[in-house]
Amino acid sequence: MSEVDFSGLDELFDYKNQLMSDLLTNEKILLLLDDEYANVVTPEELMYKQVFPFEYLPETIEHGQTFICSEVDIERVPNKTFLIPALYIWVFTHKSKLRLPDGGGVRTDRIVSEVVKILNGSRVYGLGTLEFERARRFLPVPDYQGRMLTFLTKDYNRLSPNSFPVPANRKRGL
Numbered sequence: 001m002s003e004v005d006f007s008g009l010d011e012l013f014d015y016k017n018q019l020m021s022d023l024l025t026n027e028k029i030l031l032l033l034d035d036e037y038a039n040v041v042t043p044e045e046l047m048y049k050q051v052f053p054f055e056y057l058p059e060t061i062e063h064g065q066t067f068i069c070s071e072v073d074i075e076r077v078p079n080k081t082f083l084i085p086a087l088y089i090w091v092f093t094h095k096s097k098l099r100l101p102d103g104g105g106v107r108t109d110r111i112v113s114e115v116v117k118i119l120n121g122s123r124v125y126g127l128g129t130l131e132f133e134r135a136r137r138f139l140p141v142p143d144y145q146g147r148m149l150t151f152l153t154k155d156y157n158r159l160s161p162n163s164f165p166v167p168a169n170r171k172r173g174l
Contacts, residue, residue: 015072015087015125016053022118023051023068032111033066035097055090057140064094064143066107068115075152083157085126089115090138092146108146119151126153 023029024043033050034041052069068091075086091111100107112135119125120132133150140146 012072013053015085016070018124019070019087019089019119020047020051020053022124023115026114026118028114029068029111032100032107032114033068035063035065058144064096066093066097066111067091067146068111077157079157081157082127082154085153085155086133087119087125087130087151087153089149089151090140090146091115091149092138092140092144095143095145098145112147112149115149125151126155128154 024046027039030041030043030046031039033046050065050067052067054069055071056067056069058065058067068089070090071088073086073088075084077083091108093107098106098108100110104110116132116135119130122130124130130151130153133152135150136148138146138148
């Protein structure tokens with residue numbers, strides 16, 4: 001079987017895969033995603049159940065949970081050389097899970113704080129650093145609330161020459 005070349009906008013899955021790894025290897029985030037705040041969940045238990053590399057909204061709610069979702073858009077393409085990817089992260093929880101035990105604060109605020117600590121200034125995403133752009137309230141469905149984070153970076157628009165032939169009127173070898 002021949003390998004398929006998926007080059008072009010690799011950022012759409014590379015960033016999400018990296019983000020899933022960054023989130024699910026952070027002990028504080030794992031603890032905060034645990035309903036009982038008892039540090040008994042594993043990354044495998046959370047992946048595609050509470051942490052998603054796409055926008056997810058719970059349809060049927062059997063019991064309140066906390067979720068982290070992400071998406072990547074290409075915000076703009078300022079020129080042929082660079083593009084500006086935007087990484088969006090939604091952190092939201094059921095209202096029954098907002099308050100952390102023992103006066104520990106608000107669950108979504110703590111998770112957002114940890115996410116920003118991991119990502120802001122990271123050199124793993126794009127060229128240079130990943131820059132924190134904004135945090136906004138997010139109310140996805142009744143009885144759930146949280147925040148939406150936005151990060152911006154710069155990446156290459158064209159990694160290699162395309163397969164189009166050089167026009168006849170263009171000088172070769174320059």
